[in-house]
Amino acid sequence: MSDTSNQDAVHLIIQQVISAWDAQNKQVTGFFDKYDDEAYLQPVAAGRNRAVYLLGHLVAVSDGMLPIMGITESLYPELESIFLTSPDGAVAEIPSVSDLKRYWQEVNAKLSGAFQNMQPQDWLERHTRVSEEDFVKNRQRNKLNIVINRTNHTSYHMGQLNFFKAV
Amino acid sequence: MSDTSNQDAVHLIIQQVISAWDAQNKQVTGFFDKYDDEAYLQPVAAGRNRAVYLLGHLVAVSDGMLPIMGITESLYPELESIFLTSPDGAVAEIPSVSDLKRYWQEVNAKLSGAFQNMQPQDWLERHTRVSEEDFVKNRQRNKLNIVINRTNHTSYHMGQLNFFKAV
Numbered sequence: 001m002s003d004t005s006n007q008d009a010v011h012l013i014i015q016q017v018i019s020a021w022d023a024q025n026k027q028v029t030g031f032f033d034k035y036d037d038e039a040y041l042q043p044v045a046a047g048r049n050r051a052v053y054l055l056g057h058l059v060a061v062s063d064g065m066l067p068i069m070g071i072t073e074s075l076y077p078e079l080e081s082i083f084l085t086s087p088d089g090a091v092a093e094i095p096s097v098s099d100l101k102r103y104w105q106e107v108n109a110k111l112s113g114a115f116q117n118m119q120p121q122d123w124l125e126r127h128t129r130v131s132e133e134d135f136v137k138n139r140q141r142n143k144l145n146i147v148i149n150r151t152n153h154t155s156y157h158m159g160q161l162n163f164f165k166a167v
Numbered sequence: 168m169s170d171t172s173n174q175d176a177v178h179l180i181i182q183q184v185i186s187a188w189d190a191q192n193k194q195v196t197g198f199f200d201k202y203d204d205e206a207y208l209q210p211v212a213a214g215r216n217r218a219v220y221l222l223g224h225l226v227a228v229s230d231g232m233l234p235i236m237g238i239t240e241s242l243y244p245e246l247e248s249i250f251l252t253s254p255d256g257a258v259a260e261i262p263s264v265s266d267l268k269r270y271w272q273e274v275n276a277k278l279s280g281a282f283q284n285m286q287p288q289d290w291l292e293r294h295t296r297v298s299e300e301d302f303v304k305n306r307q308r309n310k311l312n313i314v315i316n317r318t319n320h321t322s323y324h325m326g327q328l329n330f331f332k333a334v
Contacts (some may be wrong), residue, residue: 006173009291013180019314045212045330074199121168124176140183148187148315154317159326163212 010120014144015158018115021147022156025108027060032104033160036149037097044164049088054157055100056083062107065150068127069143071114076103118143177287181311185282188314191321195225199271201248202333204264211331216255218331221254221324222267229274232317235294236294238281278318285310319332 032040032055040051045153051056066072074080082091095103124146126135135141168176199207199222216224222325226247233239243246249258262270290311293302302308 006168006177006287008169009287010173010176010180012176012291012306012313013184016183016309016312016315018311019307020319024319025201031269048212048330120173120176124179138291139179140186142179144180145183145187148183152187152191152319154324155322156326159323160330163215163327163330 007120012054012118014123017147017151018143021154022112022149024158027158028055028154028161029104030075031161032097032101037101039166040097042163042164044160048160051136051161052094052097052100053083053088054161055097055104056094058064058154058157059100059103059107060084061153062111062164063103064147065111066114067109068129068146070125070128071111074111075107078101094097102118115147120134174287181287181290184311184314184318186209188318188321191318191325195222195321195327196271197330198328198331199268206333207264207331209334211333213326215327215330219261219267220250220255220283221328222264222271223261223323225324226267226274227251228317228320229278230270232278232313233274233281234280235292235296235313236281237292237295240276242274242277243322246270263319276322282314303317 014109032051040055041049044054048141056079059076060083063074063076063079064084066074079095082094124139124142125145127143130141178282199218207222210217222281223246226243230246230249232243233241242283242334249261289311291300293308294310294313297308314319
């Protein structure tokens, strides 16, 4: 392909990756707008995580993308010990569904804003959790890969959330 | 970026999308290699799809990618009415777990082989389910998008498969 068409191709493909990310987030947002907040205190299937825990988990993962992608510090670092390193039920006091829904919007808006300002070369830079040495060995460990992988992570839990039956 | 680096970038990003696809498929393969075949005749959660149905569903979706991506006809078109257009339980006689596992390998090998031979411009062509007219309006409806979306689809069901408890 010519220079211009290669440049267009890079831009187009990055936009496709971002579109897929946005689409998955929209599914999550839609799911948590379906019922009253208290409904989400129930597990998604017998003996499995509560919907509220999965929401907190998704917020914590997205929030963790901010430093990994070199955008800013996490907005809600306190979520990590509740929703990433502890299983559901281990921490007695967790944020409310309403607070988590607000964090979800806030963190996603922060990410989206930053994504819009990133140039193609920024996407292909190493993310902050990989060393320069390891990055030279595998250039796939770039910022775009974080979004590709986290989109799949959201889909994974969306499949579980769709098992939820409001009582 | 320079011509060469744009060209490298396109190649790299396409490889990342394929790597994510391969990684998800590997998860599915690993899951269905964990237990004896008959274990997968159980639902993944109370009142939900049987694991064997989800396997058939994933095979049918991957098989459907062959014509959508213009590679070849579907290898197992008979799976569509069992695993795509009918819910679990609607069709009494379905292929065995062992047959479906074989189809899964075969269809994925066919896709992988074709992916290796595709050039960047091939990935950005319209897929066969979108008209030329609609494609002009939205160039994201290309072959690469099929892989991005189907990878998320696999993750979605992988989340559900991981709820499965062998009895």
